[in-house]
Amino acid sequence: xxxxxxxxxxxxxxxxxxxxxxxxxxxxxxxxxxxxxxxxxxxxxxxxxxxxxxxxxxxxxxxxxxxxxxxxxxxxxxxxxxxxxxxxxxxxxxxxxxxxxxxxxxxxxxxxxxxxxxxxxxxxxxxxxxxxxxxxxxxxxxxxxxxxxxxxx
Amino acid sequence: xxxxxxxxxxxxxxxxxxxxxxxxxxxxxxxxxxxxxxxxxxxxxxxxxxxxxxxxxxxxxxxxxxxxxxxxxxxxxxxxxxxxxxxxxxxxxxxxxxxxxxxxxxxxxxxxxxxxxxxxxxxxxxxxxxxxxxxxxxxxxxxxxxxxxxxxx
Numbered sequence: 001x002x003x004x005x006x007x008x009x010x011x012x013x014x015x016x017x018x019x020x021x022x023x024x025x026x027x028x029x030x031x032x033x034x035x036x037x038x039x040x041x042x043x044x045x046x047x048x049x050x051x052x053x054x055x056x057x058x059x060x061x062x063x064x065x066x067x068x069x070x071x072x073x074x075x076x077x078x079x080x081x082x083x084x085x086x087x088x089x090x091x092x093x094x095x096x097x098x099x100x101x102x103x104x105x106x107x108x109x110x111x112x113x114x115x116x117x118x119x120x121x122x123x124x125x126x127x128x129x130x131x132x133x134x135x136x137x138x139x140x141x142x143x144x145x146x147x148x149x150x151x152x153x
Numbered sequence: 154x155x156x157x158x159x160x161x162x163x164x165x166x167x168x169x170x171x172x173x174x175x176x177x178x179x180x181x182x183x184x185x186x187x188x189x190x191x192x193x194x195x196x197x198x199x200x201x202x203x204x205x206x207x208x209x210x211x212x213x214x215x216x217x218x219x220x221x222x223x224x225x226x227x228x229x230x231x232x233x234x235x236x237x238x239x240x241x242x243x244x245x246x247x248x249x250x251x252x253x254x255x256x257x258x259x260x261x262x263x264x265x266x267x268x269x270x271x272x273x274x275x276x277x278x279x280x281x282x283x284x285x286x287x288x289x290x291x292x293x294x295x296x297x298x299x300x301x302x303x304x305x306x
Binding site: 041042043045047048049050051053078080082084085086087089091092093117119121123132133135136137138139140 | 189203235242245288
């Protein structure tokens with residue numbers, strides 16, 4: 001299998017992860033998270049949250065987030081994939097548009113935009129690439145005031 | 154090499170990373186970051202920052218942070234190490250105490266406490282474990298108001 005194919009496969013797994021979130025597909029999310037060695041070694045950080053470890057904590061957090069989210073869409077930009085052996089690190093910017101339930105039943109709450117950056121670590125398994133670690137965090141400033149690197153603007 | 158030994162070695166590399174920051178040791182930080190395949194595949198997210206990619210961007214950010222930091226100390230808690238083959242994922246809580254320069258030359262500015270969680274990915278190299286990815290983010294809430302998992306408190 002060529003390195004090029006690996007990068008494509010990892011990028012597909014990364015996209016599938018966000019598409020499952022958009023669909024509110026808990027089973028899809030559950031399947032994409034690594035389930036090896038008892039599943040104790042996965043870790044997840046949602047923006048502003050402490051670290052969650054193990055399948056129990058991680059999957060409960062997704063059930064909780066999904067129950068509070070009526071609508072969510074991810075526009076991914078700056079996707080970078082780095083593969084080494086059976087592990088891959090993906091970084092991306094999640095441009096998120098989301099809304100909770102409104103007061104009126106059946107209506108959407110106000111949509112909120114959010115800028116989050118993520119580091120997603122994948123492991124190769126016989127069933128495909130699976131998520132070993134996800135870390136998302138809010139971008140609080142575009143770039144440091146003294147940072148003069150144009151690539152950051 | 155046993156799995157136990159790997160976990161210890163990774164934990165040592167993780168500790169060395171924070172100790173180099175405490176000493177303001179730019180060369181130490183530079184040495185601990187992976188330098189493979191041209192060094193283009195490393196990534197770093199400082200709390201609230203966008204993603205930095207490649208040795209150039211990443212190391213410049215450390216030079217910038219060090220130039221603004223007179224004093225910094227990391228009290229690491231909740232350190233968890235997961236090793237698979239030649240890759241390791243470390244999560245930890247960084248209880249940070251830091252201070253910038255004061256108005257008076259030679260004096261310390263006011264010390265500031267900060268709660269950050271980090272996911273650090275390491276790769277095994279002939280020279281030891283090296284940092285492939287670092288993602289730090291501020292903890293904005295101890296736990297969700299509807300989160301009833303006691304292990305999170």
